[in-house]
Amino acid sequence: MRRAALAPLTLTAVLLGANPASAGTGPGWEPAPSAPWDVAAGARCDFPVHGEPVVDEVVQRVLSTYPDGSPRRIAYKGDLVVRVTNTETGAHHDADVSGSALVELRRDGSQFWTVAGPVLVGVAEGSLPRGLYVVDGMYTMDISASGYKDVRLLHATTDDLCARID
Template sequence: MRRSVVVLPALAALLAGATPAAASTAPDWEPAPSAPWDVAAGVRCDFPVHGEPVVDEVVQRVLSTHGDGSPKLVAYKGDLVMRVTNTETGAHYDADASGSALVEYRSDGSQFWAVHGPVLVGVGEGTLRRGLYIVDGIYTIDISATGYKDVRMLHATTDDLCERID
């Protein structure tokens, strides 16, 4: 839990527009478009699901890189609405996933997310049961290299999208 206390104030300052004095050469925000996706029945929901952005104004700023130049710490922000569709029935829901996140990409393939606001989270294995969720509030997600998602909600709610489009 201590880790999230350290990361979240940095995220709040960054999103408020503050930049450290040494960051005068920081790169600009760049588009970070979301690709459409499909998951088979049983992977997240009991039925096959398609997701695609209907609003996508997400931008990213790479704050630090690994020795090989790959991103290590990246901030994300911007409007994102994902249309999540049950491809068996055509039922769909437009999910607001316009949260902000500070993501640490680790060299072993794992990730640590400090999040404020709504983000779409797909869970196969984790502290939430299998599904697709909008998690909204202040929380962290620790994703292992194998994909296990440990969602720690400091002050957050979940909205089960599988239930919405069943």
């Protein structure tokens, strides 16, 4: 099933504004650092994996809130390179995941992402097989409260990071 590409094009305009050179320097953008992470063997890859940012210039901007003040829609953008390491062998890959995303946080704990560019996607259960991927291009992700990820590739590619570091 294909959805109209209008939403991602709108996302790009919202994130970059009229002058892409000034993106991220205006009011309301705040740093959104990524923490290192670990996943056990079998959770994403057949072996344990460690991820750690080596470049992290991601910023976020809250675009709308719920009546209680909690974030409803957040835009993310900026340079991000994550070193993904097979902790059994030491094999690693530096993944450029410097995409932009508009994320809707729903009251039930689910999320809807509209993405332009590469983002790191870990899948335990979803429309992609279990794994770690760099998904690059225009796509959406509907993430249920239980963590199921429905990735809809509008015009995108996937790069299997588990295979890269096996």
